[in-house]
Amino acid sequence: MELGLSKNYSDCNLVEWTLYEQVAVAAMDCQSLDVAKDCVNVLQKKFPESKRVGRLEAMLLEAKGSWGEAEKAYSSLLEDNPFDQVVHKRRVALVKAQGNLSGAIDLLNKYLETFMADHDAWRELAEIYISLQMYKQAAFCYEELILSQPTVPLYHLAYADVLYTLGGIENLLTAKKYYSITIDLTGGKNTRALFGICLCTSAITQLSKGRNKEDKDSPDLQSLASAALEKEYKRRASDKLSALTLAFKTLKVSS
Amino acid sequence: MAEDLVLDTAIRDWVLIPLTVVMILIGVLRYFVSKLMRSQQNPDAKVVREGQVVIRARNLRAGANFIPAKSFRARRAYFSNEENGLLHVPKGQGQNPQAQMFSDPNMAMDMMKKNLSMIIPQTLTFAWVNFFFSGFVAAKIPFPLTQRFRSMLQNGIDLSTVDVSYVSSRSWYFLNLFGLRGLFSLILGEENAMDDTQRMMQMSGFGMDPTKNLSAEKDGLDIIQHEWALPKFEQRAEAALKKLIS
Secondary structure, eight states: OHHHHHHHHTTSHHHHHHHHHHHHHHHHHTTOHHHHHHHHHHHHHHOTTOHHHHHHHHHHHHHHTOHHHHHHHHHHHHHHOTTOHHHHHHHHHHHHHTTOHHHHHHHHHHHHHHOTTOHHHHHHHHHHHHHTTOHHHHHHHHHHHHHHOTTOHHHHHHHHHHHHHHOSHHHHHHHHHHHHHHHHHHTTOOHHHHHHHHHHHHHHHHHTTTTTOOOOSOHHHHHHHHHHHHHHHHHHOGGGHHHHHHHHHHTTOOO | OGGGOOOOHHHIIIIIHHHHHHHHHHHHHHHHHHHHHOOOOOOOHHHHHHHHHHHHHHHHHHHGGGSOHHHHHHHHHHHHOTTTOTTOOOTTTOOOHHHHHHHOHHHHHHHHHHHHHHHHHHHHHHHHHHHHHTTOEEEEOSSOOOGGGHHHHOTTOOOTTSOTTEEEHHHHHHHHHHHOHHHHHHHHOGGGOOOHHHHHHHHHTTOOOHHHHHHHHHHHHHTOOOOOOSHHHHHHHHHHHHHHHO
16 A cells, blocks of 8 residues: 555655655554554654654554554644644544543633634534533534534534424524524525424414413424425335324424 | 937947846746745645635525525534534634734745845845846837836936937836846746736735635625525426426
8 A cells, every 4th residue: 555655646746745644644544553653753754853743642642542652742742732722632532532531521611712713613622512411502602603603504414403392492493493593504405403393383373382482483384394294204115104294293393 | 410420339249238137037937946945834624624715605695596495504504503604704713914914934934935035136136137227228219208107117217318219227227127027937837937016916906815715704604595496497497397398
């Protein structure tokens, strides 16, 4: 593998070294540590002083599972350059890999205090919060994501999910609106958003039953969503159609 | 009279071409010297943070209508409240860059280095050209030009009777100084070529005040009217679904 690399690309040096780096990272991703080690060694020989190679070495340690050494390597890298965003994120990943989710949250929060425009970090934080069932915090993170990229339907969808999970009539109404925007942005192709509409509507009707409040401003939307779902199921998975109608029945949803 | 002012070929061989070659060599040399002298400067934590704050506030301003009113108000308060909002700049804290420069010797040092690598070779070559080649008519442009170009093309020759299309050696030096950028970008790669004109512009743009950015962003945030865009998306979703079903 490596020999092939150096032969093919020996004429264009810059590409070759970048390739070594990429191959090293990819090898770590699929746990072929020997390949990764070879790549890192070659790079180390070529650029003995480089911070970037130092980062790769630390990542190799991390891939091996020697957390303590990796942590030490990352901290020394951060001492040299406290603004290396990749190293900061690696540290978060390291802590998270050890199963210390609250530690990861602390680190991420500290990181976001400085680099608050980094939406990938916000996303990671949101996911960690969700896995710890801290939905209010997760909702905040998703709001931040929506602000930074208002046209990505996935963030609207995730935000709606969180709001639905939080519950309460107000959150449910808001969640329904965010499912709607997801439908609008995806052209109705997102099954999860369609189900979300149905679930929200049924939960809202249940909650507002006693109060008789005319909040059902668009009963249309829900029937449209369930119709769209039915059509989609007929086309793609007609054997599961019965399950769908059963689900609708339990939700007391007309279609 | 100027019609047949014959230029000696020796002038071409000993003035025009050497001058150009020397200018190119100096440009390349200066590139490498400045590369050596360039110090890896760590950005200031405060500056990085302020930049990120501005980006986030800008996002908030742009996407305000996509989040619920309560969330928007909380964020606006976080950014622009008068006590400890992120965008709030306490009075008198906005240092001017001059003072900042003196307080931070590294910054002054960097400026000096940049300046030195720019000014020293320039004065040296200019002195060299002046000393050896002053008064030469070095080249002739193959088309006629108006009188206004005289100061540009015949710097150093005080004869008003010479045709404007002749170029004096000193002017040739200036033309090279400002015109070799394209060549450098070919030799040194696109982004490495920094010519003097660009550098001068950078110098003049140096006196930017980052805190101004913050307070401008704060003002922008303060005047926003929050109008939740989501309610009308229910209708739009209905329309999309109707289209899908039919």
